[in-house]
Amino acid sequence: MLLPLGVALGSGTAYAASCTTSTGPYQKQVEKFLGRPVDGRQSAADCKAIRAFQAKHGITPTIGYAGPITWRTMSTMLAQRAAGNNPNKAGRCPTNKGRIACVDLTRQLSWIQDGRTLTYGPVPVRTGKNGTETRTGAKKIYWRNINHWSTLYKVWMPYSQFFDGGQAFHSTTKSMWNPPGSGGCVNMRPADAKAYWNLLKNGDDVYVYGRKPGT
Template structure:
């Protein structure tokens, strides 16, 4: 059977080439698959099954990569600072470099920070009295009110910068404790009012 298959294959090659050349001479050359199929048809029936027709090449699949998800960019200056600056303690303060304002309750001091460095301060402060202690923590500035008046205590709070509910930096007495706010001198209150933006981080340390 092996000798017969080899002879059959030789015959297929001869017939296939003859078909290709004759087709080319006539102006319409048959494909290689058509020539081989014709050659197989000329073989005896007992040998046609022993010769496999060439398998069709699998279709080529083009893989299109999925589009990358859009990057989420920081929107506020406080968020951009948190990305840009490594969170380390700023020398001379108890606060981390991601904060824009730093309050030391036990030391009665406050600073403005910028890119992990002291930009202003320390300045003296007073904070909440007994029963109204200023809570420690990290907060974000929510809004400003240049000529704010307390609706609870009917007291003026010039240059208010709110960062924890009703708690704010504002101009106030440096000899009397507050109801939770951070009192600053007029000069310092104006500096904090002008420097802090909505979303900036305020760190209050006990």
């Protein structure tokens, strides 16, 4: 991967080890998101704040550069915040199914509703990356395993609820905004995955729609 000009490579050109002096293409947007002075020019304080955000969410290279992946992550967060307590305002998830788990890939959000009544969420999720996208359409939960071991990925998948082939809701310890995404499952924070486990059962409807940013 080519690094932007100004990345420290022992040349003393950066403010600190692995911190770039380069102004990124999304500098102003990133500065505004982070509550920094919006001047469109990289500073040592900007770099420190951007690097902290990148490190928290596993965005690499973690060099404080306001690039497309960092801004895409922030844009997704802004869309999630804008959803508020009415994630199905546009009516994309069916309201005639009774209890249903909705997954909006575009906003990386999921929630449970009963008709038009929101019963849980919305909560951030981490869905399939480019090449292993979470498949869209109407599904049903068909198998549940509270402490599933993935023989494919060699990892534990707590609170697994499978709804389409090997794709399932399950908890993970990774950030929900960690790029590039999952192998197709709908990753959830542990508390949210547990809540889904307690609220859903085999045969319940799942509806997946939209398109994950970057896929």
